[in-house]
Amino acid sequence: MQISWDENDRKQSAHWRARIPLRWRWGLFVTCAVLLTVVALTGFAVEMEQRAWTEHERNQAIGMVRMIRDTIKLPMTSHDSRATNRILSHIVEQNPEIEQIFLRWKQGETERYGKGIFPPKVTRLRLTRPKIFRVETAGLWFATAVRYADIPLGTLAVRFSGMAWRQRLHALRNRMLLIAAAILLFSWIGTRLLARRTGRSLEALIRAADRVARGDPGPPLPVEQNDEIGDLTARFNRMIHELEQKERIRDSFGKYRRPELVASHFDEEGRGPASQRREVTILVADMVGFAPFARIARPDQVVEVVNHFFSLFHEVITAFDGHVDRYIGDAVLAVFNHPFEQKEHLELAVLAGIAMAECCQRRNLRRPDGRPVAFRVGLHRGEVIVGNIGAGRQLEFTLIGDTIAIATRLASVGKENQLVALRKSFLGVRHPFELNPLGRLRLKGQEEPLECVRVVARGGELRRRIEEAVEAALDRVPMPSHLMNLYEPKE
Template structure:
């Protein structure tokens, strides 16, 4: 019974649009959260970058004066305004350099014969100047070798001196009249850099560090002891792990937290690290600098996430408030959506069932109070009824002609199929000793056995793209590549034949009857089309290859084989199959002989007996 009143879909849509206004709060909430999160991320990135820039500037303030001094003294020597042999004048210049830059530890001038004049900051008196021969000093020898080939000032590898600790050094060669005449060098204590970090204060930064060659700690607030962390001449800088800063250790070990807080594309130099037992993750910002030579130095700062707790609380509040409104809107939308969408869902589900299910099993759509949906349900039910009629016609029709031909007839709305010449493979099958087998069966049992048998052999044929053309008693004709396209039709026919023999060797039929079947396969050009007259038409195939396939099936009986194929078929086979050549045999009704092959029986069954045993 149809409902007396239906609603227009316009009214339903009007109600839905009202709910969409409520749901828009979700979009605004998401936008607000995204904006707040982006602002927080940008704030962290900006302030961390500022701290890094401040650290780099202080690093330059510490180290650039040392470079400026060696370049100045080297130029005085190169311009002959100062001579290495004038020790008194040279001593005054070196001591003046130490006075001008008090954070420099030492300044020295070394000649090619390794005679050195060294001024030390720890002793600003005249005794602070040392004359020595550094020929046996490996650090000086290495610096001399590098200075000979360098015209620019360069930063050397950090060195450890037992009396003062680890030193950073800068070297500048000087040449007199174009000839190498020695180098000037100055050193800065690593502890000076670390002391700067220990005394530094920042609004957000928890720690600052400088890495050398990515795995050695060059400066850190903990490295104020010049002899700490097991440093020596062989190990002038401690490993990062030795310093005992778990955040930097995790950074060096690439133990980053997987999070979308800072995407690598937007914030390539920001990483998030989560340490066991800590309530908040750490955010690390870093920058690689190359102005102090190779390997590169990495300047980094890290921030405890707790510093942004207020911003997190704001994000949480906005999210909860927006989520509450959003949930209310979703509840209302779900209630109305279920009332409206159920008929539409049924319509869609029924439409999907049509593609995969027999129309006979599809239930008709129920009437709807929404006018347009009710009209659609009624039209859909009429369509289902038509599909059921068409499915019944197709199913019935397909029992008397090949399924592919039945489909073409229904699509083209004509039974007449134009003749088509195709290179195809033909298979004939026949039950061995069927006449003797039927003597002990009733007619009903005979039909039962045949139906059971044909069901078993048809499955592998159709699974490999074959089409059953006709049944003749216990015999059957199948084709591959006609009427439907099947490029590897010879392979498909052989695979189907092997599978048929395997199935027959493994089971019985009807009331426990074992069956063997003979198969003949041939390939060639055949014609398929509609034949008959008046109201009695049928689809069949014709051609000499069809007759040869039938003759090959019969020849199995004389040769004691199960499956025979022609040379025309064998030449098109690409799958691995073992054959035995039976010879060039004469075919009844043919003037020329045909080269015949049999498929070796061990491929058909592990326990197959000869085909002629009970024929």
């Protein structure tokens, strides 16, 4: 679990940025979020307050305009302009909320009270109805007609200052700022506390990851939070536990040449598989005339040809759920029903052997002497011993036994691109194959002659499965163009 890591790589990267602690980033994020929320709520509150206050001011203004109108009715009825002027001037002087008053008499004369410019929209008013309304112009102008009974006397317009609203708005803003400051303060404190707690957990994960990178998993981390950080810590602990288990298993079977075949046989504590007897089907393919071919061809040509056909055979064997156990010079040895159970391992091995022979025929590669590259295939079903074979770093979980020797001998007695087996391999097993007798042959290492047969597949379903495997292998392993010219006929 040793990992090489250069700390300077990150700092020298074009994408590197200054490190900002998580608690500061969270604090800034929450502060900005709270600030935006407070600003939005303040604007909403001010707008609602302004609407309510405007309605209140409107009602007050209407009441005051009504009072002024009722006050000047009598002097206007008697056409007493002095009394009217005195009353309106007194109202402007004594009421700071009233900035200007405009009065138009029925005869057309106008009077103006207060400082400033009177908007034309007000000075052009000539009203006859006593309804009080707000004039759509700059400032808070309210206007109405002055009548006595049904007699029109003139037009009255009053402008209010709005000072009270501005004072109220200022007080409201100050109050909202105090509330916002309190919210920001408590949010910042809460965020810092939460970020500090989360930061401690993340820093512990970082330190633990650094230990793992150095090859020291260390003790499991405590899961203190019931949230995503807690889930991450728990998963990190589980990852470390699984890494330790795999490390123990690798220490146990890392010395095997092919650990992938034995990994499933080890338990969590790294205890390996025990030796056992097992029925399997062995398939051996041996090149015909390899010795003369190796003498007349270049070394690179010999290696490429052998590897090319081994690649074809590997595709075929894998297609029928077998696996290549070993390569022995110019021969390949495959096994079925190991390391995993296969109920019909004999049938699968036969199909694979016939497909391997047909791959050689279909490829039709010729050697420099003009002879075709061909293989003899031998098959035998029997019992083998499965165990740890070898010594030191070359230990292998593989098979040994007489079954392998018989399959190897059978691969040397048949003709080119034929599958040869013992008849007894098919005894007691239902099979769909045709067994053509080859007679009783004496095999090396066997005391008595054994009845050998050539195995042929005739059924339509069998042929279909073989054809599919052959076509797939030929497609996946194309013929190198330079191997097509090994044979050059002499003129």
